[in-house]
Amino acid sequence: MKFFGASPPQAPGNTALNMDVIKVIAARELRGYFATPVAYVFLVIFLAMAGFLTFGFGGFYARRQADLQPFFGFHAWLYLFLVPAIAMRLWAEERKSGSIELLMTLPVTLWQAVLGKFLAAWGFTAVALALTFPVWITVNYLGNPDNGVIFAAYLGSLLMAGGFLAIGSCISAANRNQVVAFIITVVICFGFMLLGFEPVLGLLAAAGLPQGLIDAIAGLSFLAHFQAISKGVIDLRDVLYFLLVIATWLYATTIVLGMRKAD
Amino acid sequence: MIKAEHLTKTYGPLTAVDDLSFKVEPGEVLGFLGPNGAGKTTTMRMFAGFVPPTSGHAEICGFRVDNDPIEAKRRLGYLPEGAPAYGEMTPREFLEFVAAARGLRGNDKQEKLNRVITRLNLGPVLGQSIETLSKGFKRRVGLAQAIIHDPPVLILDEPTDGLDPNQKHEVRELIAEMASNKIIVISTHILEEVDAVCNRAVIVASGKIVADETPGSLIRQSRYHNAVTLKFSNQDSLQDAGNTLRAVPAIADIEIDVDAAAITALPRGEEALLEPIGNLVQQHSWRLRELKLESGRLDEVFRRITAAGTG
Secondary structure (H helix, E strand, C coil), rough: CCCCCCCCCCCCCCCCHHHHHHHHHHHHHHHHHHHHHHHHHHHHHEEEEEEEHHHCCCCCCCCCCCCCCHHCCCHHHHHHHHHHHHHHHHHHHHHHCCCHHHCCCCCCCCHHHHHHHHHHHHHHHHHHHCHHHHHHHHHHCCCCHHHHHHHHHHHHEEEEEEEHHHHHHHHCCCCCHHEEEEHHHHHHHHHHHHHHCCCHHHHHHHHHCCCCHHHHHHHCCCHHHHHHHHHCHHHHHHHHHHHHHHHHHHHHHHHHHHHHCCC | CCEEEEEEEECCCCEEEEEEEEEECCCCCCEEEECCCHHHHHHHHHHHHHCCCCCCEEEEEECCCCCCCHHHHCEEEEEEECCCCCCCCCCCHHHHHHHHCCCHHHHHHHHHHHHHHHHHCCHCCCCCCCHCCCCCHHHHHHHHHHHHCCCCCCEEEEECCCCCCHHHHHHHHHHHHHHHHHHEEEECHHHHHHHHHHCEEEEEECCCCEEECHHHHHHHCCCCCEEEEEEECCCCCCHHHHHHHCCCCCCEEEEECCCCCCEEECCCCCCCCCCHHHHHHHHHHCCCCEEEEECCCHHHHHHHHHHHHHH
């Protein structure tokens, strides 16, 4: 019996950004999270920390205000350590196990692979974020919050997480070692956060930098854009800022991978 | 057809692959041989689009790997060295993923999945995570993902490494079965394998091709080609017999193995030795356990060629 015929392989058009392939890669990646306890451990830590910080440190009750400012105020700090923990394995793990050679020799483009894996990680943080819904229920039970503002803040938080993740994706692509990737990512993310801090900006002003430059630096800050959105004003510029940050770092990821995927 | 055109890869001062050019046509099973570090894996990776060449290019079915990577990769089934996979996935999930990433959908996908699962006997381990599988099964999962889309070109980096003799035999049968209408390139350092499955052997050393022939003609280069080995029942007449054989004009040289009580007579050129030696055996009434005509020793040819290449 002849097992293989001579039929040439036929696949549907595989253009540079074929969503189908991206979906396949994202689905595999996402499933990988839940195949090990990592995902569950992360979710538990994220939710516990979010709750603890909000109710313990944020003065949620003491403020006697029906809003979620104390909750969202801590998100950047939560992400600073938890998002790099998700991002560190994105590429470092592929490199270490050698599966990167398999992925990169499938008929997929670098962009499809990078975007697919990023979307999986982003989708996962979206799930984590969505699981904080009891906080939202609580505040609605206790008072009459502006749910539009809360929705905007959730959106801003998700965009900020995407920014952190994109940075982590690039650093993970450059490192075989996950711990190193984690630490470098935390440092860079911390830098991006600090840019918006009043004391830091004050320091820059004291150093004699022109106000225009200081404004420009402050404009790069994750915090400033997140706070703008979380006040309930979804300014297209803030959204665009995060999307641009994500696109830039993902583009950097493809460059890093293209240069040293086989190292 | 696949083609390497002046393929070169350097890592800093090290030249891993040095100006390789060759073509492989359908129906050919090319055994890619060479000592470790000779550039076999790097060459295969350049064909698979994983390592960009420093200069030159590789081509698969008319598509250049550097300019048209997606089209080239679509026509290629590739087993990377060590058969890497996603360890936490089961073979079924993994093969489903590869099939989907290769654009297979629906019934066609299921059909092809079932076919490779049957062909590589993966049935018993389908639901077990790949990281818990034995080396043999892992290798077979790797082979399954390489052939799932029935590609016209197969590049397999050490497909039988780590398999037991039965599994090796199965893999060789699989390759032989697919050989008629495909281009197959396998790298190996098991020389018997080249003889068993390949119809062309390319030996590389230090990134250069040092031999490109059929396994048969490679074996004929062995100094043991057409040599005759006599194993005596005891060592008593060994020296006398050695002297007698040495005097035969058709014999270029002899090697005496005292422990095994054996003499190997190497022919001068294309001289046939079996008959004259047979006559001598009768004449002197040597008591033999065994009289053997050798076809040649690949490992000896391999050593000689690769040593010359690196020297």
